Amino acid sequence: xxxxxxxxxxxxxxxxxxxxxxxxxxxxxxxxxxxxxxxxxxxxxxxxxxxxxxxxxxxxxxxxxxxxxxxxxxxxxxxxxxxxxxxxxxxxxxxxxxxxxxxxxxxxxxxxxxxxxxxxxxxxxxxxxxxxxxxxxxxxxxxxxxxxxxxxxxxxxxxxxxxxxxxxxxxxxxxxxxxxxxxxxxxxxxxxxxxxxxxxxxxxxxxxxxxxxxxxxxxxxxxxxxxxxxxxxxxxxxxxxxxxxxxxxxxxxxxxxxxxxxxxxxxxxxxxxxxxxxxxxxxxxxxxxxxxxxxxxxxxxxxxxxxxxxxxxxxxxxxxxxxx
Amino acid sequence: xxxxxxxxxxxxxxxxxxxxxxxxxxxxxxxxxxxxxxxxxxxxxxxxxxxxxxxxxxxxxxxxxxxxxxxxxxxxxxxxxxxxxxxxxxxxxxxxxxxxxxxxxxxxxxxxxxxxxxxxxxxxxxxxxxxxxxxxxxxxxxxxxxxxxxxxxxxxxxxxxxxxxxxxxxxxxxxxxxxxxxxxxxxxxx
Numbered sequence: 001x002x003x004x005x006x007x008x009x010x011x012x013x014x015x016x017x018x019x020x021x022x023x024x025x026x027x028x029x030x031x032x033x034x035x036x037x038x039x040x041x042x043x044x045x046x047x048x049x050x051x052x053x054x055x056x057x058x059x060x061x062x063x064x065x066x067x068x069x070x071x072x073x074x075x076x077x078x079x080x081x082x083x084x085x086x087x088x089x090x091x092x093x094x095x096x097x098x099x100x101x102x103x104x105x106x107x108x109x110x111x112x113x114x115x116x117x118x119x120x121x122x123x124x125x126x127x128x129x130x131x132x133x134x135x136x137x138x139x140x141x142x143x144x145x146x147x148x149x150x151x152x153x154x155x156x157x158x159x160x161x162x163x164x165x166x167x168x169x170x171x172x173x174x175x176x177x178x179x180x181x182x183x184x185x186x187x188x189x190x191x192x193x194x195x196x197x198x199x200x201x202x203x204x205x206x207x208x209x210x211x212x213x214x215x216x217x218x219x220x221x222x223x224x225x226x227x228x229x230x231x232x233x234x235x236x237x238x239x240x241x242x243x244x245x246x247x248x249x250x251x252x253x254x255x256x257x258x259x260x261x262x263x264x265x266x267x268x269x270x271x272x273x274x275x276x277x278x279x280x281x282x283x284x285x286x287x288x289x290x291x292x293x294x295x296x297x298x299x300x301x302x303x304x305x306x307x308x309x310x311x312x313x314x315x316x317x318x319x320x321x322x323x324x
Numbered sequence: 325x326x327x328x329x330x331x332x333x334x335x336x337x338x339x340x341x342x343x344x345x346x347x348x349x350x351x352x353x354x355x356x357x358x359x360x361x362x363x364x365x366x367x368x369x370x371x372x373x374x375x376x377x378x379x380x381x382x383x384x385x386x387x388x389x390x391x392x393x394x395x396x397x398x399x400x401x402x403x404x405x406x407x408x409x410x411x412x413x414x415x416x417x418x419x420x421x422x423x424x425x426x427x428x429x430x431x432x433x434x435x436x437x438x439x440x441x442x443x444x445x446x447x448x449x450x451x452x453x454x455x456x457x458x459x460x461x462x463x464x465x466x467x468x469x470x471x472x473x474x475x476x477x478x479x480x481x482x483x484x485x486x487x488x489x490x491x492x493x494x495x496x497x498x499x500x501x502x503x504x505x506x507x508x509x510x511x512x513x514x
Binding site for chain 1: 331352353354355356357358359360361362364376377378379380381382383384
């Protein structure tokens with residue numbers, strides 16, 4: 001532990017800690033006034049997300065009197081547990097909790113961060129976008145209009161390329177043309193992510209934009225769009241070029257969810273990543289029946305950064321990773 | 325061969341790219357919530373000084389550059405090579421004109437310099453931030469001098485030419501900021 005004399009103090013100022021408390025209070029008021037129930041679900045689980053882009057912390061646990069150590073996982077989001085509550089008839093629910101993602105550290109990332117996640121029964125993703133906009137507008141009053149653009153339209157507008165009908169080579173050429181110097185081989189999705197982060201995100205600066213209709217390969221737990229199954233009913237809110245929220249019209253079909261999990265596990269294996277236990281309890285909840293709903297996960301620390309015009313996530317955290 | 329993973333990237337880290345040693349100037353972790361993570365870096369080529377931008381997929385490894393900084397005492401030069409010595413180990417290092425660069429204008433015997441070594445050999449030489457040098461030649465600088473702009477050129481004992489105030493004369497010692505190449509003040513003997 002280096003320099004405890006220098007690093008025992010919080011990174012955020014006391015004013016910022018007060019601003020965080022006000023934000024949390026505002027969030028609770030927002031949902032309580034709409035009749036959305038606050039829930040708490042475990043941070044530790046026997047299962048983890050198989051998404052190859054997410055690295056879960058595994059925690060060794062003594063199991064009662066057993067000699068062997070087993071592992072539980074810290075959640076990368078409360079999604080599976082909250083969907084189990086939905087299947088149990090909980091109705092509209094929200095939660096402010098910690099999410100944990102190993103290997104993610106930077107100006108906008110701390111491996112431990114605060115997630116606001118909520119689910120609305122009977123909403124589709126369009127109606128949920130309205131509610132996300134209402135919440136964010138109440139916290140960031142100067143925001144102005146929340147516009148909407150499809151993932152495909154954004155690529156066509158800025159790069160003159162159809163992300164749903166182009167080759168990896170075309171994407172690579174676009175990256176080169178925009179001065180991106182990257183070595184090595186990327187798969188199709190990685191090229192899309194590269195162009196999205198390096199070229200498209202900066203174009204979203206200075207305004208609030210919902211990007212919707214992500215490619216099916218990036219559907220995560222969202223339904224595919226019945227009108228265009230190459231895309232998913234998934235949206236992301238960008239405020240001033242910062243990714244703030246990720247929402248879905250939730251997939252409730254257990255067969256398709258299981259197939260997606262299997263595909264993810266295979267991608268993990270192919271990438272040499274450790275396999276993780278599949279959340280069978282979540283799948284069992286889908287088998288029992290989850291109501292038609294839309295859900296969204298929002299980064300509370302980033303929302304606070306925007307409200308406070310903070311430069312780095314450390315500025316709004318009591319103790320970021322290096323001081324924890 | 326030592327390597328660094330992208331999650332070790334930080335300003336000042338020395339890495340090899342395309343056969344040249346680089347230092348990381350800026351490192352940005354970029355990741356869409358459910359997508360591929362990247363490290364966007366600005367790196368400076370330690371041989372050429374040129375700064376470029378590169379992107380790496382997070383988790384990739386790069387070769388570490390064997391680059392370190394060491395404080396050495398300047399001994400002498402023979403016109404082609406400049407000789408330095410470690411004040412404690414007495415180990416000698418020889419730098420060529422390329423490595424010495426601009427420092428040649430400012431250093432005199434026994435000055436302590438910061439040398440960047442690559443694979444044990446001098447890559448760049450940084451003179452002290454301030455040096456005290458004697459003026460070997462300058463005009464008397466009478467008022468009415470038509471050179472205008474304030475000041476006059478003065479040649480220093482190292483051969484460097486700097487602009488000095490009119491009142492400063494030949495054989496005087498002056499303090500120079502080596503980073504800007506500018507006169508700072510008169511100096512006492514150092």
